[in-house]
Amino acid sequence: MKLPPRSRCSLPPEGAQASLGRPGARPEAKEVIARRVAQEFQDGYVVNLGIGLPTLVPRYLPAGMHITLQSENGFLGLAPLEGEPLPGVVNAGGQPCGLMPGAAMFDSAMSFALIRGGHVDVTVLGGLQVDEEGNLANWMVPGKMVPGMGGAMDLVTGARKVIVAMEHCTKEGEPRILDRCTLPLTAKGRVAMVITELAVFRITHGEFVLIEHAPGATVNDVRAKTKARFAVSDELKTMNLG
Amino acid sequence: MKLPPRSRCSLPPEGAQASLGRPGARPEAKEVIARRVAQEFQDGYVVNLGIGLPTLVPRYLPAGMHITLQSENGFLGLAPLEGEPLPGVVNAGGQPCGLMPGAAMFDSAMSFALIRGGHVDVTVLGGLQVDEEGNLANWMVPGKMVPGMGGAMDLVTGARKVIVAMEHCTKEGEPRILDRCTLPLTAKGRVAMVITELAVFRITHGEFVLIEHAPGATVNDVRAKTKARFAVSDELKTMNLG
Amino acid sequence: MALDKQVDWSDVGPLFRDGISVMFGGFMGVGTPDGLVSLLREQGTKNLTLIGNDTAAPETGVGPLISDGHVKKVVVSHIGTNPVTGKKMIAGELDVDLVPQGTLAERIRCGGAGLGGVLTPTGVGTVVEEGKAKMVVDGKTFLVELPLRADVAILKAKRADRAGNLVYERAARNFNPIMALAADLVIAEVDEIVDVGEIDPDLVMTPAALVDKIVLARRQ
């Protein structure tokens, strides 16, 4: 099977929503976020990563920690491409990738049985907006961008833990963490954590709680850039990015 | 894998309903029925046969006609056992069997996707009772026998054509073709044909029509042993068993 | 992936507690993990709810568990081949929930796939519809059948790698793959354990991510 000229596909399925609104992102912000997300992973986790920033996370895992990446197009055991592309070995963006030893391939019904059935421990996705009820909007901007939800709605609905990894504000400086999402939702009340370069929030029992802030930042700095009500954890910490 | 001592299982899953009430069956009646059922098959058909009488049908197929037998425990391409039993190669009764070249194995969800989804052209099952609305009862006798429906309800509901192959009367001489089934139904209005040693009925658009009778029998003979109202086809024929 | 999920038989026993629900692979005992069934017997586990295709025969598949009184309830499509099941049911010693085979497969799949239920035409107009919601779609009536899950699934496979990828043999596959999705703890008894990477990814029938423990079948 000859591979189609996939390099011309500039935006892979989840790429559209994940990368939207973040063209001017400073590399440091992305790195900070990815490093902090990595701390949420545990040995043996099955993880689905949205395209863009979330795919940076594995490089910050501690040595010896093994996770299994699920790819919604139908397999477990996604790995970086090494050597020549192999027929049919592509990620959910259609780009050539590798397979871990012990990988397993399956069809789309099984792929989403895994996703919807709680067999994915964590999904990390980009967001356009998150609100204090744990709602996420990341799949369309009416009148501007209607890429389709792809697998995002199933992932956010079905993964055991949903982490939104995004820059704190839009490139225009507008808060993305709101009292109420204004964009069409991807799923209702499913976000467990929001990790930005400025702050880490946990959402439990419908309560939005600030648990960490960036080194050098204050709670007031976070408030100034956040349009959601949030509680401050008794154990508020500074993000450890070492 | 060592095969469990399956020879002690006297009644395979569909066996209970298929063989019930027919212990005194004359071998000729069974042969007549099986021969007549075979005439309903076409080259390339996918067929699921209930245990008992229906399994005799393939031996009466014309030379050169190929059908594929579906086995509800998870494969297409059931064949008679030749040589030693092979691990895991068993029919729906748990008995060792063979595989046709080109056989395909799958799980139970797929097996019933095929059955329920209309991918089985014909199913042939035994019956306890059939009524003039095309209802079939063949899975339990309250207070006497509750074997469970196994795959019978799905088969009768989902196969494209349902043929009931049974002796015309019970061993006590009671009609089995009734105006209304008195036993719990297997499925409602799904029987397309009833083939007995005495008569062949077709059920179309809710009409029960006698289309053939046994050589030497008359329509009145059929009426005497049938408790359902039926029309007589304009093209009434004598069963051709040559 | 790098985790080695093989455990000793002695590690498995403590995972079985009285009163648990157990999904078991197999069809007339073929594809049933005989060693795990024996273990449940040997350690005298009580009040089990068994979910699977059939109760096989008194000395086949899960039959011995029923004969010896370890089971309070079965959810199956067929009991006709095991007279002990019928006797215990009539004597009021065993609760029997009969489910059409295709519906049983779909309910287990729903339980494992995060689905709230499925609409099936099977059972409409029969006793199976009693107490169930119905829906009409395009003029056709369907029953709403609800998900099934279990505390533990016990599976039988031909081969596993150490991470838990499973390959089944012939018709011994049957209910095993869908049960791997639908239980909180999934234990597979296998005839052969190979190193990770020895099973071609295209040939894996149950992915390792679904399997918690693997145990090597005892030679019989």
Next chain:
Amino acid sequence: MALDKQVDWSDVGPLFRDGISVMFGGFMGVGTPDGLVSLLREQGTKNLTLIGNDTAAPETGVGPLISDGHVKKVVVSHIGTNPVTGKKMIAGELDVDLVPQGTLAERIRCGGAGLGGVLTPTGVGTVVEEGKAKMVVDGKTFLVELPLRADVAILKAKRADRAGNLVYERAARNFNPIMALAADLVIAEVDEIVDVGEIDPDLVMTPAALVDKIVLARRQ
């Protein structure tokens, strides 16, 4: 089984009529039968309804069919990688029905498995729920999603035997196996055709009984 389902490319053309609905395997074009897509283009088939995961890119997968105006409607989970789809949608030249990917898979599976629908939590509280029935099961809300079928399914497999048993390669499997269940006519484009009996029954991914025609992919 003994039927040889291999046909020539010239036999396939007449099977495609204007206005038909076509399910196509593939994910971003991987697993899409490029030869069958080209054939639909070459013979100028019009007013197609395409059902599949995505519209790939303008020159990949089913993209060219959209670019060249053969399509009146798509039912897909994603169009973001093909700007032509978006443009035609905005211009009112193309009807786009967006379905969450897991829901799309289940709807196709329902269509092929004789199920009247499925209850999924995906889309609850979003625009996806508009116009759909809801059911509450165990306190949780689900959408009732209905079956999808097509007139024709076009599949891509790595290998077939002459009877039509199919084997897919790696992630090129995706939607192909479930579409094989859900169309009135199923045509598979394959890289290799072998004799019946050469594929181990355990390794068959789509059974021959579901496949009507097989055609050998042209070397590119």
